[in-house]
Amino acid sequence: MGKLGFLLQFFSFLAGLSAIFFLVSNLLNKKDSSRKYAEYSIILQALLTTMASIVLVVALAKSDFSIEYVAQYTDRSLPFIYKISAFWAGQAGSLLFWGWLVSLAGIIEVFRMKNEDNYKSSVLLMVTVTTTFFLILTNFATNPFNTLNFVVPDGNGMNPLLQNPGMLYHPPTLYLGFVGLTIPFAHAFAALVSKNLGSNWVKDVRSWTIISWVFLTIGIVLGGQWAYVELGWGGYWAWDPVENASLLPWITATGFLHSAIIYEKRDKLKLWTFVLAWISFELCILGTFITRSGVIDSVHSFGKSSLGVFFVIFMIATSVAFFYYIWKNKARVDESSEINLISKEGLFYFSNWVFFGLMFVILFGTTMPIFTQIFANKFTVGIPYYNMVSTPFFMVMLILSGIAPLMPYGQSNLKEVVKISLPSFIFAVICTIGMYFMGYKKTISLLLFMFTFFSFFTIFIQIVKGIKTNGFGAIFKHRRFYGGLGTHLGVVIMAFAVIASSFYRYEIEKVVKPGESFNFGPYTLQVGDFKVVEKENYTSVMTPTKVLKGSNYIVTMIPERRFYNNNQEAFAEVGIYTQPVGDLYIILASYSMNEQVIGLQVVWEPFVVWIWIGCAVMVLSALHGVFGRKSEQ
Incomplete structure (x- = not known):
């Protein structure tokens, strides 16, 4: 199977070269036949990449240990669903997965785009170049179909931290977000090459961008949720380099979506829109580079490899090509026209700088180890740096x-804006005072809470006024507007939860014997006896713990330590009791059956569930806006 898979991906690489040749020929010679041959080659490339991917998945499912990748990331006792997810668990497989997804995006654009001109050829060229780049990696740098010249009875197995339901949905959604942002970049490139600098390209990629942004949002938040339940430290975001690598393109893609609105509606912020499309794509490639090359130490990254030079060359080449055409069109994307800051376009212009600034300070901290080790000893920054520099943004x-x-478009009346905002400000002050009397008394957190409440009530009042004036049907008639408001509302809900959990999280550590009890806040925890459970590929040691509030029984939580086959290290599985006001979180930190001693770490995480709820509101609102876009136009 290894030879078959390699041949399929190699011929897919050749099909990509063929498509690139015909597309360049079409751009130079204007021959329609060249574009047709290119489209056939793109379709062939996608089919061959799909077949190669199927071969790898079948090999993983059948435990074909003659293939090195299968032996490295699975074993016979690994549950079937995790064998399939091993497709993206390792370096080589995940790069093939990346290339396969881009090839599918290419097919969609072949059939979706109706215009037969340089614009379409340029879009397909950039998408095909990206697909072929990943096939270069899997063919010549890190081949997932390498075969072993000896027989192994069993594989090494999957990293126990990856044996979590999060492995099934977190990487694919993140990849879909990364891959999806290739399309706006390709269209931006095509607009520059073809000199079609009207707003049509922005309108054409809006749905692509929002759906990609949705997948990226889901991937980031579910990654945080995975870390929260799996890593056993009581948090969901640690400013890890790989976490940052997924956040960076999300920030700039958010900026692109806002900037594109002004491009479409007011024919302004053109240069900003092009640059944000470019940087979002390059940050996706950079994120893949950071994860796959091992150039930065991270709990998520793979081991060090020689892939870095390939990524650097690709990023430089695509950036040079893009900015060459920016330079050729510099007169038409000039930002010299004056923008009134007291207007919607003015605030969006200002927000672009905010998004860019936030991206820069996070990127600076993330890449610091790369540059400092070139000139001196490696230097890294930690959580305090990121919290300090990101909070103002x-x-x-x-x-x-x-x-x-x-804000309306054009000139705005500042007094009118203040008048409209006044009720929201009053509600924000009242709610902030309420938080103070509820025990949330830290100054910075109260200031952040007030900003959050202000935004929440501003958005909420607009929604209520709109429904009151135009009826409930307005939400469906003006999907794009209300979808945007709902997305902002979700962001505010998430922000509230992040602020609360960051400032008011507290924990204790207790060493007890089975049968003993201890108090934690309003709760009494009764620790039960040890329980040992044998599973298919691991053994679990559990300590069932009853939670009481006063004399009332609430729930039994079961923290555990798992010992996986082929791995001597113990891995924590936490017990979590979720409520609207916060999560009770218990970690079995240590134990001794011989001495009958149990070490527990108990954490209170206020309002964490609202992070996941806020994400759901963001995603559903964004999709609501996408599905109504054409009818509004």
């Missing part, structure tokens, strides 16, 4: 998310 974003929807 998030504060401004919270305010803008409430004010921007209020």
Whole structure:
């Protein structure tokens, strides 16, 4: 199977070269036949990449240990569903997965785009170049179909941290977000090459961008949820380099979506829109580079490899090509026209700088180890740096998310905006005072809470006024507008939960014997006896713990330590009791059956569930706006 898979991906690479040749020929010679041959080659490339992917998945499912990748990431006792997810668990497989997804995006564009001109050829050229780049990696740098010249009775097995339901949905959704942002970049490139700098390309990629942004949002938040339940440290975001690598393109893609609105509606912020499309794509490639090359140490990254040079060359080549055409069109994308800051386009212009600034300070901290080790000893920054530099940007974003929807296009009356915002400000002050009397008394957190409440009520009042004036049907008639408001509302809900859990999380550590009890806040925890359970590929040691509030029984939580086959290390599985006001979180930190001793770490995480709820509101609202876009136009 290994030889068959390699041949399929190799011929897919050749099909990509063929498509690139015909597309360049079409751009130079204007021959329609060249584009047709290119489209046939793109379809063939996608089919061959799909077949190669199927071969790898079948090999994983059948435990074909003659293939090195299968032996490295699975074993016979691994549950079937995790064998399939091993497709994207390792370096070589995940790069093939990336290339396969881009090839499918290429097929969609072949059939979706009706125009038969240089614009379409340029879009397909950039998509095909990206697909072929990943096939270069899997053919010549890290082949997932390498075969072993000896027989192994069993594989090494999957990393126990990856044996979690999060493995089934977190990487694929993140990849779909990364891959999807290739399309806006390809269209931006095509608009520059063909000199079609009207707003049509922005309209054409809006749905692509929003859906990609949705997948990226889901991937990031579910990744945080996975870390929350699996890593056993009581948190969901640690500013890890690989976490940052997924957040960076999300920030710039958010900026692109906002900037594109002004491009479409007011024919302004053109250069910003092009640059944000470019940087979002390059940050996706950079994120893949950081994860796959091992150039930065991370709990998520793979081991060090020689892939870095391939990624650097690709990023430089695509950037040079893009900015060459920016330069050729510099007169038409000039930003010299004056923008009134007291207007919607003015606030969006300002928000672009906020998004860019936030991206830059996170990128600076993330890549610091790369550059410092070139000139001196490696230097890294930690959580305090990221919290310090990002907080001002998030504060401004919270305010803008409430004010921007209020602003009309063109000249605005500042007094009128203040008048409209006054009720929201009053409600925000009242709610902040309420938080103070509920025990949330830290100064910075109260300031952030006030910004959050202000944005929440500003958005909520707009929704209520719109429904009151135009009826409930307005939500469906003006999907794009209300979808945007709902997305902002989801962001604000998430922000509230992040602020609360960051400032008011607390924990204790207790060493007890089975049968003993201890108090934690309003709860009494009764620790039960050890329980050992044998599963297919691991053994679990559990300590069932009853939770009481006063004399009332609430729930039994079961923290555990798992010992997986082929791995001597113990892995924590936490017990979580979720409520609207917060999560009770228990970790079995240590134990001794001989000495009958249990070490527990108990954490209170306030309002964490609202992070996941806020994400759901964001995603559903964004999709609501996408599905109604054409009818509104």
